[in-house]
Amino acid sequence: VNRGSIDEVLAFITSNREEMLVVTHFFPDGDAVGSLIAFGGMLQQRGIPFQLAIDDPVPERYGFMPGAEQIANLKIMPLNRTFSRAAVLDAGALERIGRGNDGIGPGTRLLDVDHHFTTEFQGHANCIDSDASATAVLLYRICLAGSFEITSQMATALFVGILTDTGRFRFSNTTPEAMIVCGELLKFGVDASLVTEQIFHNLPAAGVLALGKALSQLELHCDGRVSLISLAGEDAINDTEGFVEHAASIRGVEVAAFLCQMEPRLWKASLRSRSECDVSLIAGMFGGGGHRKAAGFRYRGTPEQLKEELLGVIEAHLANGRAATGEPVAPVRPIEDGSDSNRG
């Protein structure tokens, strides 16, 4: 997917001085938070007032990022008005900004900057490139093209976005550009060691214990081609980013799933693929989305139903090899409420 252009973004930003709402998806990841902070820095340089907002708190591991304190948590402070213009970053679909939609009315002009394969909505201005490793890469391109100054705060934000969306340069979306941009960002004052410490070596003990619990109940299906872990009840903590990677790191596993209970009947599923199987198609059948190698969705029902339906769909994809040709099998259920289409 390649739609819109950097020029559209620059024209959108400078079209007037009206306050801009800047939002991203719920369950924000490093790219979501980093993109908001960096874009806020760009608007600030042009003297444009803005409001950064997410329908969730900024995860603790990203709280160290300078500028994160500017992001409003819409779960606590809902928007009570609409904006004349709004930027939607790294979101994939408008449903995924949740309460961010409260700030968007019929007259709101929308900007969409994204690298999601499944990005669905059309903004009045767009910059969509699904070949970009992260939305942060697109924002870096925009910074260069618009001659924005890259402050150390913006550089750190963009670096975090690329670092996390590429799984620390391990995922298949790790492009030469991603590494070159990160190298450039180091020149603008990023402390790579501090960033890594804060994001990956600063976990609460409860998080590591929860991971242990999830892994102790690991299930293998389809002759070891599918791994599945889950957390339920009081074991289900908020920040489970990266849990699914452990399930995906087993020899022979092609698809890994992590299921986390959010409410008695509401589950969050994160999927990873280590083969040609396109998990964004699988997530899409449950109303979610994401990338080929990393996707997710939310599900209402019992864990038994969820496991049965999900394993059925995964098995069908593996058996038919249909995912390799991009032909989805029939949807198993209609789209419900939003989706966790990022890296969960």
Ligand SMILES: [Mn+2]
């Ligand atoms: Mn992203």
